[in-house]
Amino acid sequence: MQTFEIKTHRSGRTYTKPHFFILNKGLNSGKPMTDPCPNCFVVSTETTEQKEALFHLSMMLLESKCYRIYLKGSVIPFIYIDDVRKLLKNNEKYLNKGDFKTKLDTLKKVEALELLFQNKLKATKELKSVLLRSFKLER
Template sequence: MSNFKMITYRPEIEYKGPHFFILNKGLNSGKPLKKPCPNCFVISCETEKEKESLYWIVYSLHQGKQFQIALVGSVIPFIRKNDLINIIKDAQKITSNNPEAIQKTVSSLLELEKKEENYKRIQNTLKQLRQVLVHQLIKQ
């Protein structure tokens, strides 16, 4: 099980070592991020492997809407740091028993992420093509 540290993100601090960010406000609270935003926590790990494993555990928890039960606040929902830590640690205990399954799932998720990026590029290209065709029609 990983020994991670979680702190509130501050833009004036430069974070070193393996780390990622977790959104802490709004309906997407708990979403792991590669780049920081104003309303997030920073999770720091000891190794890159630990960070990747933890990132995908948090990703899975977010996709499974496991953080929604811990949301508080009536206007802008948010998740408390201690609640987030407890949910992540509970998931780590469960997943630590089967590292092969985690690796297989992470590989599949990475493949899906690559396909999603490819589809976004295709969609953007189609959008540009549509604009060119419409522009040609108007020019005639």
């Protein structure tokens, strides 16, 4: 069983252990992030491997809309820290399964491929813009 600690993030605080952040306000509550924002929790682990596994577990919970049923509030929805802790602890048992590690490796490859495509799309848009501006049109 892995151990992790989840706390409310305070601006300006630095962390020495491997960590990531989980958004706690808005419709994207539960979204794992590498950089902090004012409305987030920090999840600290003992090792980088645990951090990566919990980060992707949180992403899976977000994609499967598991956080949605815990949203409170009518104007700005938010999620309690205990609900996030409970969801992560209840689903932590799947991290030790062998197929999780293979799926995690495959997911990392897909994310790298997605980043490559995003960079290619950005370069293509820039090329299109340069080509369109290269025409000498009268004003």
